[in-house]
Amino acid sequence: MKFKLIKSLDVAGLSVFEPVVRLLWGEEPKVQIKKIGLYIVIPLLVFISFLLVWDFMGPRHKTKSGEVPTPKVVLDAYKKIVLFHDQEYAKLDDYNREGEDRVAHLTEVESRLRIVRDVLGQIRIALEDAENQFQEKLAKYLKPYQQVVAEKQKDYQARKAEVEGKLITWGKQLDVNDKEGKKDYIKAVALAKREFEKNEKHLKVLRTELADKKINESPELVTLRLQQTKLEQEEQFLVKRISYLSRANRSLKIEAAETILGDQLANLSNAYGDEGVYGLTLNILNSQERIEKIKKSSYAKPPTFFDQIWTSIKCVFTGFLIATFIAIPLGILCGLSSVFMASMMPLISLFKPVSPIVWLPIVFIIVGGFITNPEEAFISPAFLSTAITVALCSLWPTLVNTALGVASVENDHLNVARMLRLNLWDRLTKIIIPSSLPLIFAGLRISLGVGWMVLIAGELLSSSPGLGKFVWDMFNNGSSETFAQMFVVVFFVGIIGFLLDRLMVIMQKLVSFDEAVSTL
Amino acid sequence: MILMAYLELSSVNFGYGPSANRYEVLQDVNIEVNENEFVAILGFSGTGKSTLISLLGGLNLPDSGQVLYKGQPVVGPSPDRGILFQNYSLLPWLTVYGNINLAVKQVFPEFSNEEKKTYIQKYIDMVSLSGSEKKRPAELSGGMRQRLSLARTLAMQPKVLLLDEPLSALDALTRSVLQKEIINIWESDKRTIVMITNDLDEAILMADKIFLLSPGPKASLYKEFNVNIERPRDMDSLNLNEDFNSLRNQITACMVEFFQSEDNDSVEIELPDYQPAVFT
Structure with missing residues (x-):
């Protein structure tokens, strides 16, 4: 058991956790604890310090989408994403519910809504109180500052009136030809004007200072506000659910349409002569069509984050499979024939460095030429062109590695094939391919990694409803909340990429024959 | 009646x-x-012994001269002339069973599944690898690998068995066990065997005829010895056998000759003519 676990960890490339397993079986505890300290605890500490640095640095940079979110904000954003996902699926289920199930859910939701509204009412009252208290407190706090400003303003106004009055009187006394006197007068007025302006400026400064003066809202007020928003959102959600469980429910819609149809049928059976048998029949047919349509309809659920992840994974594997089906046969041919290799080389060298950002628009247009009606196509052109772009960018490592693997099959193994007079097919399937499998899988591993990276960029451009589109939508939304949700994507892309890589490592280890994996 | 050689190299370059x-x-x-002769080809390392085997096996074709098998020129490899490769040449991704199966399927495509299973098992038992059927070469010891390689070659039922230093990489104990095994197989199921070796005792112990190659490059057949010692031969008693000792001395002498002739070719270094000082 212990060795099986250790072996599995090794195959999965997680041998860091080997000491934990050994410790659990009580093997040399001191050595294991030291290893755990060195290879698990220290990396963990580094990760934590990364989070701390992030937490410290984030709020210090202001953007038009708010501050750079801290880890806590990102976690909250993730919770929001999950909530949205759960709610949308609840609505989807509600739309499809019928019979007793529907009624049961309806009563449940309605009772919940009542509770929510009750609590919400209480919170609103409490919030009003708290708000009033806060305003009072704020007013009290601001009062001295306001007084200072008011006094200053009064002072300055009095001073201004006084100076202006003096100047006006002086002006009246000036003689027509008193040039010197007028000169002095100009100087005096200029001086006064400057003083007024200075005072104005000072007042302005005082006013802005006053505006910046505030006291923190009490924590109760903040929590009350948060609770209120949360409950209001839940209320909205519950109201929506009730509508999908009642008016907008599919089974009810069908029922209603069927009642109409029944009436129409009754009308038709009684109709004759001038009563428009033709029109009644048409109505019946239309009703029937409508019922069929409703039966097929489903709740128009927007893709949630997890739906988008799933789309992305499907997309990357579609592209990866396309790449594999192109790269492995081509690679085998390259490895078998140096002439073929030489003739492929210009193409490989030319296309290998091309960026996905260039491929995507080209592929998009070409695919668009094949799929003229995207609404009815069995595969969305955006999805397909992203997958093809992934394939175009990720097939090279597999191609090159396969060619290398096939070209470097050991001569001894080929001699065995020659001695046995294996035909070309047997030589390929029994000697050459098995022997190059480890290298092929090494290539596939790199390809999948490249594909995953290309995918996000591709989806961002093509609007295929995956993670890339999610990022793009969040970017265009531009609120501080969506800013934080983009950080969530970073972690998901990283974790999924890591898991995909592990998957390939495991497969690579399983096909590599040098290590005795068969004992697993 | 002129006896035509079963396997022949004629003026091969x-x-x-x-x-x-x-x-x-x-x-x-x-x-x-x-036919049915056990021949050993003896030579120093680097005398082209392995090349000789691949020529006999048909893996390489001579630049000039001919390799004849039953009077027909050899144009390529064939399961008829099974080669036991020096470095085993086992396929590491196949199990013990799978490695033999690959050869058996190719040589006896007419076997039913049952027949094939018992047939392969017979050869696994013959080289005493029973119980290791599901192991891969990487999990076997050197001796086991060589035995597996032997089983694979034997399972092809070749008319000629070409052994390319089959025992040189093994320890002395395994080596003597395998020597006996090869001789047993040859005695119970006569066939032609060409074995390459660099061990004189081994050659005398096992072979009917020994070809001594001159050292390379441009190696060539130097001398041919017949071994007329009664079978079964046993290493312990052979040491006391006069025929054995004389043959051994003859061949050793030939081999020493090579070295001396090489010495003759080497440039003689003039030694300084110093005389020891005489103090009286």
């Missing part, structure tokens, strides 16, 4: 590399092997 920088390995080699 073989070399590697472009004509400008050619490395001649074998020059004018003539060897004849009769």
Whole structure:
């Protein structure tokens, strides 16, 4: 058991956790604890310090989408994403519910809504109180500052009136030809004007200072506000659910349409002569069509984050499979024939460095030429062109590695094939391919990694409803909340990429024959 | 009636590399092997022994001269002439069973699944690898690998068995066990065997005839010895056998000759003519 676990960890490339397993079986505890300290605890500490640095640095940079979110904000954003996902699926289920199930859910939701509204009412009252208290407190706090400003303003106004009055009187006394006197007068007025302006400026400064003066809202007020928003959102959600469980429910819609149809049928059976048998029949047919349509309809659920992840994974594997089906046969041919290799080389060298950002628009247009009606196509052109772009960018490592693997099959193994007079097919399937499998899988591993990276960029451009589109939508939304949700994507892309890589490592280890994996 | 050789090399030349920088390995080699004969080819390392085996096996074709099998020129490899490769050449991704199965499926495609299973098992048992059927070569010891390689070659039921230093990589104990095993197989199921070796005792112990190659490059057949010692031979008693000792001395003498002739070719270094000082 212990060795099986250790072996599995090794195959999965997680041998860091080997000491934990050994410790659990009580093997040399001191050595294991030291290893755990060195290879698990220290990396963990580094990760934590990364989070701390992030937490410290984030709020210090202001953007038009708010501050750079801290880890806590990102976690909250993730919770929001999950909530949205759960709610949308609840609505989807509600739309499809019928019979007793529907009624049961309806009563449940309605009772919940009542509770929510009750609590919400209480919170609103409490919030009003708290708000009033806060305003009072704020007013009290601001009062001295306001007084200072008011006094200053009064002072300055009095001073201004006084100076202006003096100047006006002086002006009246000036003689027509008193040039010197007028000169002095100009100087005096200029001086006064400057003083007024200075005072104005000072007042302005005082006013802005006053505006910046505030006291923190009490924590109760903040929590009350948060609770209120949360409950209001839940209320909205519950109201929506009730509508999908009642008016907008599919089974009810069908029922209603069927009642109409029944009436129409009754009308038709009684109709004759001038009563428009033709029109009644048409109505019946239309009703029937409508019922069929409703039966097929489903709740128009927007893709949630997890739906988008799933789309992305499907997309990357579609592209990866396309790449594999192109790269492995081509690679085998390259490895078998140096002439073929030489003739492929210009193409490989030319296309290998091309960026996905260039491929995507080209592929998009070409695919668009094949799929003229995207609404009815069995595969969305955006999805397909992203997958093809992934394939175009990720097939090279597999191609090159396969060619290398096939070209470097050991001569001894080929001699065995020659001695046995294996035909070309047997030589390929029994000697050459098995022997190059480890290298092929090494290539596939790199390809999948490249594909995953290309995918996000591709989806961002093509609007295929995956993670890339999610990022793009969040970017265009531009609120501080969506800013934080983009950080969530970073972690998901990283974790999924890591898991995909592990998957390939495991497969690579399983096909590599040098290590005795068969004992697993 | 002229007895035609079963397997024959007639004035064979073989070399590697472009004509400008050619490395001649074998020059004018003539060897004849009769049917059901056990022949050992003895030579120093680097005398082109392995090249000789691949020529006999048909993996390489001679530059000039001919390799004849039953009077017909050899144009390529064939399961008829099974080669036991020096480095086992086992397929590491196949199990013990799978490695033998690959050969059996190719040589006896007419076998039913049941027949094939018992047939393969017979050869696994023969080289005493029973119980390791599901192991891969990487999990086997060197001796086990060589035995597996032997089983694979034998399972092809070749008319001629070409053994390329089959025992040189093994420890002395495993080696003597396998020597006995090969001789047993040969005695119970007569066939032609050409074995390459660099061990004189082994050659005398096992073979009917020994070909001694001159050292390379441009190696060639130097001398041919018949071993007329009664079978079964046993290493312990052989040491006391006069025929054995005389044959051994003869061959050793020949081999020493090579070294001396090489010495003759080497440039003689003039030694300074110093005389010890005499103090009286």
